[in-house]
Amino acid sequence: MRTQKVPATLLLLLFAIEALDANRRKQKDKLIPTIINICDINDRDSKVHCYCEFSQEINEAVKTECWVFNGGIEKTDPLWTSFTSQSNIETLAFNVRADGGLDFVPSKVFRYVRKLKNFSIKFSSIPKIESFTFSNLSAVQEMTLTKNQIVHLSKHSFYNLPNLTVLTLDENRIKELLTDTFFELPALQKLYLTSNNITVIQDGAFRSLVNLLELELDRNNISELRKECFDGLANLKRLDLRRNKIAVLNSFTFIELWNLHSLLLDYNEINMLAQRTFDGLSQLRKLSLSHNKLVTLAGGLFEGVRGLAALDLRHNKLKRFTYDNVRPVYDNLKNQNSYIYLDGNEFTCDCHLAWMHKLRHEAKSIKVRTSLENFVCKFSIDPSLNSHFSYYERSVINSNTLYEGDEKSQIKDYSDNSDDIFHDEIDDAYADEPKLVRKENEKTLLQIPVEALPCPQDVKTVTDRTYTYPSQNEAKDYRNLIQSSTSAANNISPSIFLFTVSFLLRY
Ligand SMILES: *[C@@H]1O[C@H](CO)[C@@H](O)[C@H](O)[C@H]1NC(C)=O
Ligand SMILES: *[C@@H]1O[C@H](CO)[C@@H](O)[C@H](O)[C@H]1NC(C)=O
Ligand SMILES: *[C@@H]1O[C@H](CO)[C@@H](O)[C@H](O)[C@H]1NC(C)=O
Ligand SMILES: *[C@@H]1O[C@H](CO)[C@@H](O)[C@H](O)[C@H]1NC(C)=O
Ligand SMILES: *[C@@H]1O[C@H](CO)[C@@H](O)[C@H](O)[C@H]1NC(C)=O
Numbered sequence: 001m002r003t004q005k006v007p008a009t010l011l012l013l014l015f016a017i018e019a020l021d022a023n024r025r026k027q028k029d030k031l032i033p034t035i036i037n038i039c040d041i042n043d044r045d046s047k048v049h050c051y052c053e054f055s056q057e058i059n060e061a062v063k064t065e066c067w068v069f070n071g072g073i074e075k076t077d078p079l080w081t082s083f084t085s086q087s088n089i090e091t092l093a094f095n096v097r098a099d100g101g102l103d104f105v106p107s108k109v110f111r112y113v114r115k116l117k118n119f120s121i122k123f124s125s126i127p128k129i130e131s132f133t134f135s136n137l138s139a140v141q142e143m144t145l146t147k148n149q150i151v152h153l154s155k156h157s158f159y160n161l162p163n164l165t166v167l168t169l170d171e172n173r174i175k176e177l178l179t180d181t182f183f184e185l186p187a188l189q190k191l192y193l194t195s196n197n198i199t200v201i202q203d204g205a206f207r208s209l210v211n212l213l214e215l216e217l218d219r220n221n222i223s224e225l226r227k228e229c230f231d232g233l234a235n236l237k238r239l240d241l242r243r244n245k246i247a248v249l250n251s252f253t254f255i256e257l258w259n260l261h262s263l264l265l266d267y268n269e270i271n272m273l274a275q276r277t278f279d280g281l282s283q284l285r286k287l288s289l290s291h292n293k294l295v296t297l298a299g300g301l302f303e304g305v306r307g308l309a310a311l312d313l314r315h316n317k318l319k320r321f322t323y324d325n326v327r328p329v330y331d332n333l334k335n336q337n338s339y340i341y342l343d344g345n346e347f348t349c350d351c352h353l354a355w356m357h358k359l360r361h362e363a364k365s366i367k368v369r370t371s372l373e374n375f376v377c378k379f380s381i382d383p384s385l386n387s388h389f390s391y392y393e394r395s396v397i398n399s400n401t402l403y404e405g406d407e408k409s410q411i412k413d414y415s416d417n418s419d420d421i422f423h424d425e426i427d428d429a430y431a432d433e434p435k436l437v438r439k440e441n442e443k444t445l446l447q448i449p450v451e452a453l454p455c456p457q458d459v460k461t462v463t464d465r466t467y468t469y470p471s472q473n474e475a476k477d478y479r480n481l482i483q484s485s486t487s488a489a490n491n492i493s494p495s496i497f498l499f500t501v502s503f504l505l506r507y
Contacts, residue, residue: 047069048069048079049069052064068094097123134159142164145172155183162184165188165189168190175196176202180205189212189213194217194240204229214237214240219244222245236257240264247270264288269293270289276304309335321342340371
């Protein structure tokens with residue numbers, strides 16, 4: 001805006017010239033009636049106003065943002081044709097400012113802006129994307145259709161967009177994903193469908209997205225997943241299914257996703273994971289299952305995900321996490337940058353958790369160590385063991401000498417994080433949550449010596465049928481653990497020794 005003061009006579013003169021100019025323009029308009037420069041719409045009643053960055057001259061705008069102010073604009077409105085005045089637009093965004101101001105995709109515009117790379121519509125009330133609405137836009141790379149009240153996508157809604165790499169459909173009300181809605185999109189790498197109302201994913205919904213790397217389906221209404229719905233996603237690296245309604249996952253659900261690195265299933269209602277749910281995910285590094293309803297984990301659950309190095313199981317109802325569970329990924333958890341988060345469960349202090357002592361000593365990752373050091377379990381089964389524990393707690397644990405020697409190496413390891421291959425892959429948001437007020441029967445696991453962990457005989461009755469108690473290997477591992485722990489402890493009392501012996505004799 002110019003704020004310079006201009007003498008009144010000069011103003012009058014300028015006004016006269018302006019009027020003449022307008023007159024001349026009008027005459028020109030009569031010759032070519034539809035040429036309105038969309039970057040320079042003077043009609044105050046126009047339903048659409050556009051702001052063009054850098055230049056407003058004919059065919060010079062590259063980046064244009066249009067506001068739809070008044071409702072009722074039609075598909076046939078001459079305004080859409082006026083985009084012919086700016087054929088070099090590369091970025092075009094429609095922001096709808098009036099309720100119900102736009103209830104269709106103004107696809108006529110696409111004919112005139114053949115260089116369009118980046119297209120977006122927000123706050124419209126488009127209920128449905130018809131077939132071929134977005135097709136043959138060969139230059140488009142990024143499309144954003146956030147907050148548009150879209151309920152239905154049709155087969156071939158997005159068709160033959162050879163350069164489209166990112167498609168965002170967040171915050172709509174899409175109910176269902178049909179087969180071949182996304183078709184001939186060979187460059188698509190990211191598909192975002194966060195915060196919709198998706199309940200059904202048809203088989204083959206993504207089958208032509210062979211180069212897709214990221215798929216976000218979080219905050220939807222998905223309760224069932226069939227393995228066929230992931231057909232074709234052979235290159236997918238990250239799948240976000242947080243905040244859905246999934247209760248059960250069957251074996252081989254993710255078998256098509258053999259390049260997946262990161263699988264997020266937090267905030268669902270998962271109470272049952274079939275033993276082979278994660279089979280086929282040979283590249284998986286990160287699995288998060290926090291805020292679900294898991295009580296037990298099948299023994300071989302992680303056999304198919306041997307690369308797993310980041311596991312989040314916080315806020316479930318887990319009572320047990322056995323060495324059998326952890327064994328396939330145990331060595332990964334020793335590495336720098338790994339983590340295993342287990343807070344907010346209902347673990348029972350028993351011999352199944354003995355591996356945590358060992359891992360605490362072997363882990364280089366400060367996150368793994370911290371997590372294990374803060375790990376709390378419930379210690380309540382047998383009153384005689386409890387009294388035994390109290391004795392032990394007084395005599396040994398409170399001396400707090402258990403891990404002092406490690407502090408230095410801990411600091412050194414932390415600074416040496418040069419080879420963190422998947423640093424951005426792993427969620428660093430985890431901060432040590434403030435320690436919960438400890439309930440009376442809760443103990444810090446690492447403060448209980450391995451020998452004092454009870455191995456209750458009734459374990460079988462509280463676990464599911466797939467649980468076998470304990471396997472030969474598992475028993476052997478416990479024995480090794482106990483032996484190393486015994487030789488490390490320098491002041492073992494005779495009663496503890498007896499307890500250890502009786503523990504060993506059970507096998
Ligand atoms: C595309 O446009 C959207 C909205 O106008 C903007 O947020 C985004 O950064 C743009 N992307 C590129 C690559 O220019
Ligand atoms: C898109 O292009 C294909 C060929 O490349 C053509 O057959 C088809 O008619 C086009 N579709 C539209 C809606 O323009
Ligand atoms: C599609 O993208 C490629 C690589 O970025 C580019 O060379 C090509 O010109 C693009 N096609 C169109 C029609 O813009
Ligand atoms: C989601 O879909 C269900 C039925 O399929 C419907 O009852 C509900 O209103 C929808 N929610 C939204 C936000 O559209
Ligand atoms: C999810 O679906 C149920 C039943 O179809 C529906 O009642 C509920 O509103 C949906 N949730 C959302 C967030 O729309």
